[in-house]
Structures are given as C-alpha cells and as structure tokens.
Amino acid sequence: MGETERGSGKTIDPGRSITWPVGVGLGAxxxxxxxxxxxRRRRRLIHDKARHFKRVGATEARKAFADAENRLRGAVAEVRARADQTEHVPDDLLVSRVRARLGHVSSHARTVEVHARNGHVTLSGPALEGEADDIVREVGAIPGVRAVHDELERFESAEDVPSLQGGRERKGRRFFGTEWMPAYRMFGVATSLPLIGYGLRQRGASGGIVTGLGATLLVRSLTNLPLSxxxxxxxxxxxxxVRKHxxxxxxxxxxxxxxxDAGRVGELFSLLESVTQVEKGNEEGVGSVWELMASGPLGLPMRWQIELTEVVPKERVSWRSLEGGRLEMEGTLRVHPEDGGSVLDFDLCYNPPGGVLGDLLAALLGASLRHCLRDDLPRIQRVLGGAGGEAGSLGDAAAREASATGAESSQEKGRSRVEVAEPRTTELKTGGDPRQAPESGDRAHP
Known part of the structure; x- marks a missing residue:
C-alpha cells in the first residue's frame, strides 16, 4: 500500500519514483x-563480451577459492604453531622462514644478513631507513623466533650505497593495497551485494550512502583497481x-x-569539433601547443591543450596534454613504410573526467574516446590515403584514379585487419609508457 503524505491526504506510491527511471533506462x-x-554490431559485441566475462569469471572464482583455502590452512597452521610454545625450530629452517618473509617488506632483501641460534635471530647489513622497522617487526612475528637482535645499518637514501641500488618497493601485507588477492576480491563481492540490497530497501540519505558504499566495494572488487x-x-x-595497428x-x-598540422588533424577524428594552434614550435613542430575542443557525453563541451613533444619526420609523432585541461593524455604514433604505403602503430594513454567509471558512463552514452577511435579507423585510412600521400606526387589523373582504387582496396583490407585484431586491443589498462614500442598480445581488462 502507498503512504499518505502528511498534511495533504495524498497517497504516494513508493514504486512510482523508481518505475520511470527504469523505463527510461530500458528505452535507451x-x-x-x-x-x-x-x-547488430553492438549486439554481437555484447555477446562476445558476455562469453569473455563468463570465462574470466569462472577462472577468477577458481583462483579465489584456491587462495582462500590456502590462506585458511596457513592461518590454522600459524595458530597451532603459536599455541605450541615447546616447538623447537632448527636454525637453518628459521633462517629460511626469515628469508621468505624479508621479500615482502624489503626492497633489497639480499643485502640483509640473517643468523639464527636457538630461536634468536640477528639481522645485519644495509637497509633503508623507511623499511628497517618493518623488517624487524615482521621477523619478530615469525613462528619460532624468540628474539630479534637489530644490527641493521640504516640509510635514508639509496644514493651512494652500491648494494641498495635497484630493487622494487615493497608494500607489505596490506589489505587495501593497489591489488587485492583473489580471496579478498571474492569477500568484497560477497559483502557488497547484501549492502546494495539493504540500501535499496531503505529510504532517505542513509539508504543512498549504504548503496553507494556497496556499489563502490563491488566495482573495486571486480575491477581490482584502486579508488584513485x-x-x-x-x-x-x-x-x-588504447593501441591500434x-x-x-x-x-x-x-x-x-x-x-x-593543426588545421588538418581535426579531419581525422569525428569527436573533435575544432583544433586551434595556440603556440608555434620549431620547424619540425616540436613545442607546438594546440587547443582541442570536443563534444563529450550528453553533448557537454570538453576543452584541453596538448603539446607536441617529439616529431621525427617519416618515423613518429608524440604529444602530451598540458595541466589544467579536463582530459589528461599522452601518446605516440609510429609510422613504418610497407608496400608503397605505411603501417601505423597508434598508442594512446588518457585519463578522462571521472576515471574508469567516467569512461564506462561515456561508453554507454556513445562518447567514449576509445570507442570513437575504434569507429574512426576507416575514416583515418580514407583521409590519410586520399589527402595526397603517394598519389599527390603523380602528375596525371589516371595515376590518381588508380591510386584511389588501390586506397579503397587497402581500406577494405585494413578494416578487416582491425576487426580481427579488435578483441586484442588493450582498453582500460593501467600503467604503461606510450613511448615504448607496442607489445604483442595485449591483456584484456575487467
């Protein structure tokens, strides 16, 4: 039954406020x-994505259960070891346990010398100041260790210390680290669903907060990406x-x-409404600053500036965005000659407004940058192949017509190549330097 609004006598249907957004969503x-x-292409793409996520989900579920089982066994064994105070751990086994634990907290575990005698562990050698206390604390928590003698030589920085050069920063065992273990992700999904259900049944701000927390935990667990x-x-x-070849x-x-050429780049991408040169660079174009204007989701305007950071004629062009714009990006386009034409390796990294969630929303509204780049490939091939190129150097109309026919054939060939390679295109990937050479076999993202 509906509720009666105080002072008006009107009956309010609780489901009415939810029905119309659902209807709008279904219609869209x-x-x-x-x-x-x-x-047809979108339905086929959704079908392929569903099969992919089903396969990936089954694999991740097996990993999560195996990880949870191993952690449970380890926790039980650790509790038993702590309860049995009379257990005597041989010195060589204790050294091995300490060595295994050092790899989790020290970026230069090999520089730490470990000696054990009757449960007393001595640590010596160079170590970073920010890691030394964590090393001592972690070693003291190892089963079988009765005391830790700290003889570490601490250094605030690795500079001028040959043994501390290189190495990787260790984060220790933190639940809220950059990447969650499979068992943690499974626990996050299992916890988020009841939170979302409970929040949807509640009313007011409290229900919205609980639903938001549950949705955030669900997305964090599924994508394994930090909130930032x-x-x-x-x-x-x-x-x-995004990579294209x-x-x-x-x-x-x-x-x-x-x-x-700022005046012609806008012809390549349908998302761009205008490209204006703000500052002029050197003869090759390095240092040039362009202002780009694009239409974002729901037609909202987006404006940002980029700078050409490297231009090598006949080889590559690199750019990056300037601070203060609504879109952060950097990319490189490499060009290789092949059979009278060119093979292009396009490598772009970007951070849209709203991050990954904002890009997913833009994709639903048909304004995602990565989707626009995919759809613009035939246009890029047509514009670059028909705006001069090799045909521009021929002096007669017959040669131009023959080149145009070859361009159409090459366009069809290139389109089929892109469609085949599209499932291997890296999207929603974190990390990577676009100035490096493209790798083969891109990994898929959640």
Whole structure:
C-alpha cells in the first residue's frame, strides 16, 4: 500500500519514483541495441563480451577459492604453531622462514644478513631507513623466533650505497593495497551485494550512502583497481591505454607532416569539433601547443591543450596534454613504410573526467574516446590515403584514379585487419609508457 503524505491526504506510491527511471533506462538500452546501423554490431559485441566475462569469471572464482583455502590452512597452521610454545625450530629452517618473509617488506632483501641460534635471530647489513622497522617487526612475528637482535645499518637514501641500488618497493601485507588477492576480491563481492540490497530497501540519505558504499566495494572488487584510478583523481594520464595497428595508402613523410598540422588533424577524428594552434614550435613542430575542443557525453563541451613533444619526420609523432585541461593524455604514433604505403602503430594513454567509471558512463552514452577511435579507423585510412600521400606526387589523373582504387582496396583490407585484431586491443589498462614500442598480445581488462 502507498503512504499518505502528511498534511495533504495524498497517497504516494513508493514504486512510482523508481518505475520511470527504469523505463527510461530500458528505452535507451533498446534504442542502443536495435539501432538500424550499428545495432547488430553492438549486439554481437555484447555477446562476445558476455562469453569473455563468463570465462574470466569462472577462472577468477577458481583462483579465489584456491587462495582462500590456502590462506585458511596457513592461518590454522600459524595458530597451532603459536599455541605450541615447546616447538623447537632448527636454525637453518628459521633462517629460511626469515628469508621468505624479508621479500615482502624489503626492497633489497639480499643485502640483509640473517643468523639464527636457538630461536634468536640477528639481522645485519644495509637497509633503508623507511623499511628497517618493518623488517624487524615482521621477523619478530615469525613462528619460532624468540628474539630479534637489530644490527641493521640504516640509510635514508639509496644514493651512494652500491648494494641498495635497484630493487622494487615493497608494500607489505596490506589489505587495501593497489591489488587485492583473489580471496579478498571474492569477500568484497560477497559483502557488497547484501549492502546494495539493504540500501535499496531503505529510504532517505542513509539508504543512498549504504548503496553507494556497496556499489563502490563491488566495482573495486571486480575491477581490482584502486579508488584513485576508478574516479581518476591523481591517477596520471596512463589510466586507460588504447593501441591500434593499421595500414594507410600514404607515405610515412605525408603521414607525419599531416599529423603535425593543426588545421588538418581535426579531419581525422569525428569527436573533435575544432583544433586551434595556440603556440608555434620549431620547424619540425616540436613545442607546438594546440587547443582541442570536443563534444563529450550528453553533448557537454570538453576543452584541453596538448603539446607536441617529439616529431621525427617519416618515423613518429608524440604529444602530451598540458595541466589544467579536463582530459589528461599522452601518446605516440609510429609510422613504418610497407608496400608503397605505411603501417601505423597508434598508442594512446588518457585519463578522462571521472576515471574508469567516467569512461564506462561515456561508453554507454556513445562518447567514449576509445570507442570513437575504434569507429574512426576507416575514416583515418580514407583521409590519410586520399589527402595526397603517394598519389599527390603523380602528375596525371589516371595515376590518381588508380591510386584511389588501390586506397579503397587497402581500406577494405585494413578494416578487416582491425576487426580481427579488435578483441586484442588493450582498453582500460593501467600503467604503461606510450613511448615504448607496442607489445604483442595485449591483456584484456575487467
């Protein structure tokens, strides 16, 4: 039954406030999937993604159960060992346990010397100041260790200490680290679903807070990404990575000269509304600053500036965004000659407003940068292949017509290559430097 609003006598249907957003969402989803032009491709893509997530989910579930079983066994064994105070651990076994634990808390575990005698462990050698106390504390918690003698030589920095060069920073055993273990992720999913259900049944601000916490925990557990990357705050430009490999019927010199011309770059990407040169660089274009204007989700304008950081004619063009814009990005386009044309390796990292969640929302609204780049590949091949290139150097119309025919054939060939390689395109990937050479076999992302 509905509730009666105080002082008015009107009956309020609790489900009415929920029904219309659901109806709008269903209508938008149907329009998205039944679109005459792209609906079939979208339905096929959703089908492939569903099969992929089903396979990945089964694998992750097996990992989570195995990880939880191993951790449970380890916890039981540790409790038994602590309860049995009379257990005598041989010195060589105790040294091995300490060595195994050092790898979790020390970035230079090999520099620490370990000696054990009748349960008394002596630690010596160089260590970083920020890690020394953690090393002593972790070693003292090892079963069988009765006392720890700290003889570590502490250094505030690894500079001028040859034995402390290199190494990787250790985070220790933290639940809220950058990456969660499979058992922690399974626990997060199992905890988030009841929270979401409970929050949806409640009313007012408390229900919304509980639902938000449950949804945040669910997304964090499924994606295994820290909150800073999920919302894009402090994550840097290398939050989402997109790689493309395709061919165009144009010379490498033509491609690089085209990409350093602000007046023509806007013709390549449908998302860009305008590209304006703000500052002029050197003769090669290095140091040039462009202001880009694009249409974001729901038609909201987006404006940011980029700077050309490297231009090598016939080889590559690199750029990065300047501070203060709504979109952080950096990327490189490498060009390789092949059979009278060029093969392009496009590598872009970007951090959109709202991070990964913002990019997912933009994808639902059809304004995601990575999806626009995918859809613009035939356009890029057509514009670069038909705006001069090799055909521009031929002096007669017959040669231009023959080149245009070859461009259309190459466009169809390039499109089929892109469609085949599309499932291996890296998207929603954290980390990576776009100035490095592209790797083969990109990993998929949640």
């Amino acid at each position: 989803a149907l329009g998205y999937l039944l679109d005459p032009e792209n609906g 990357k999920l919302i894009g705050i402090g994550a840097g430009p290398d939050l989402i990575r 395709f061919r165009v019927d144009a010379s490498p010199e033509h491609v690089t000269s085209y990409l350093r």
